[in-house]
Amino acid sequence: MIGDYTYTEFTSILAMQGFAGLTLFSVFVLMALGLAIIFGQMGVINMAHGEFMILGAYMTYLCSQFFSVYLPSLFSIYFFFAMILAFAASFLLGMLVEWGLIRFLYRRPLDTLLATWGLSLILQQAYRSIFGAREVGVTLPDWLMGSIALTDIIEIPINGLFVMGLTALITLGVYFGMFRSNWGKRMRAVVQNRTMAGAVGINTKMVDRMTFGLGCGIAGIAGSAFTMIGSTGPTAGQLYIVDTFLIVVFGGAGSLIGTIASAFSISQAQSTIEFFLSGSMAKVLTLLTVVGILMLRPQGLFTLKIRR
């Protein structure tokens, strides 16, 4: 007996809470991956990152509407098209933003922060004008609904599992992209020594634009996945932006493993404390701990040693 619960009930609650933490972890990882590329590798503060995510979410919403009206036979697999569309839209918008805004500001990181905040306000209002101020949700195809009952008490929702699988896939994709592909090699070369990379014939400006676009595109996919577990509103992106930045900074900018580790610890801490205290206190405690640790260890959990 623990408190008012029997032993089995208690372990089940822990398991369910742990699973909820894992779902939160997946969302955090998806959001942080794009930022880890843009902020961690390029050093650009993109405060509009959340809005790129919401763009992906709205694309998924449009896709689900389109398929349910015009292609009901393919509705069960609309999600895969939606993800591609979400990626493409965010990727293109990201390239556009890099071309029109970011490329002038690489030497002024604080100004980038302000400019992208302005961009996020504009995007928010644009979403509100186009899609309305109310939150929208997508209809999930049948095979994603429901849950698997493991024991009498423990039930695991299928959409949560799907998001986790997706997260694992995308993380692997980013890993191979960054560390095993030619593009990743070029990107890392530009980050480590821009002049030298240019000298050996890498088009550094194009690499910058592609990197920024890819980071935004991954945010778009994150938004697409996000629609499966929550509804989307114009300001939803802003709710997550601080958490996401903290995750990337906490993990140690530039380290992919660090980002994942910090997303895991933050989400697990938050969902575990949530069980004992209120949701807001859980968030306050988690964030305070993270800020406290960052004050003691400003370089984050994992650091790459780069000669600047």
Added chain:
Amino acid sequence: MSPALFLFRKREWIYFAILAFVLVIVFPSLFDNFRLNLIGKYLTYSFVALGLVLCWGYGGILSLGQGIFFGLGGYCMAMFLKLEASTPEATAIQSTPGIPDFMDWNQITSLPFWWEPFHSFTFTLFATIAVPVALAFIISVAMFKRRVGGVYFAIITQAIAAILTILIIGQQGYTGGVNGITDLRTLLGWDIRSDNARYVFYFICVALLLVSLIVAQFIRISKFGRLLIAMRDKEDRVRFSGYDVANFKIFIFCLAAALSAIGGAMFTLQVGFMSPSFVGIVPSIEMVIFCAVGGRLSIFGAIYGALLVNAAKTSLSETFPELWLFAMGGLFIAVVMVFPEGVAGLYRQHIEPLIVRGTSLLRIGKVRKPRPAAE
């Protein structure tokens, strides 16, 4: 260089006189009590913008958490006013008379210990400055002693603003939650909602602002001001010259926090409530834009910037609520891309030469030396 007449140069005395004239004479004679109160509210943001000019423009420390200090100052003042409004007689219908109404609504039966000192007005005045400065001190010591700066500092301050907002909203029984501390009535028995009181508060606010301006100018022309600029541009060289960079940064950040806190307290007095919507991420970053629009290197610009942006916000969001966010977003981008020195920079580039040419036509024969380009 024209002779420095104590603190300001000759031309700056003129700017100061114009600003004082506008705030003390033009606005009160031009606007009715309601509009004047609104301007008084905008002016409270000028304190924050002024702090940011010193901290960000000169020191190069971008804080996205000025709302923390603005809010803490405002909350300290609001707690005193709330306690004065919640006398046992005024709150006789509550189940526990004598405590603020929102505590009663949340089934709290006695005043928390940390509310107790706020019965005293002297303590409140002290705490209004001391609490925010103490927090600023802790944050800045932890960060600057470890040489964390720039972007990381901005993100951390933003996170702290977020934490404080969540905390205030979550602890409804102790802080008034999302509504904040409302229904404030009297200050030492004097009704703060009367026209008379609002009029007086406006002038107190202007007086404090003018004093703050003089303090800021004093810092700007002092050796410390020079060091701030040097630190902003080449921190390592200042360090190698034997200065402890962190201490200077801590001082300027605490000063900016104190200015914001004064603004927050004046805000509570003039507007009559305080809520978490003036603490969080969005208001904090808006405060940066007041400073940026005015000109991040101009202490006078900060005041005009806060007035301009807020006036635009009020009029635009009254008539075209959808347009406001577009305008605000555009402003952020424009102020970074097109005119990074803000209104003050535009003035310096386009209007000042005209004035200089005009005045030099009047006194032909005098040779004018160019302004030093240090700022």
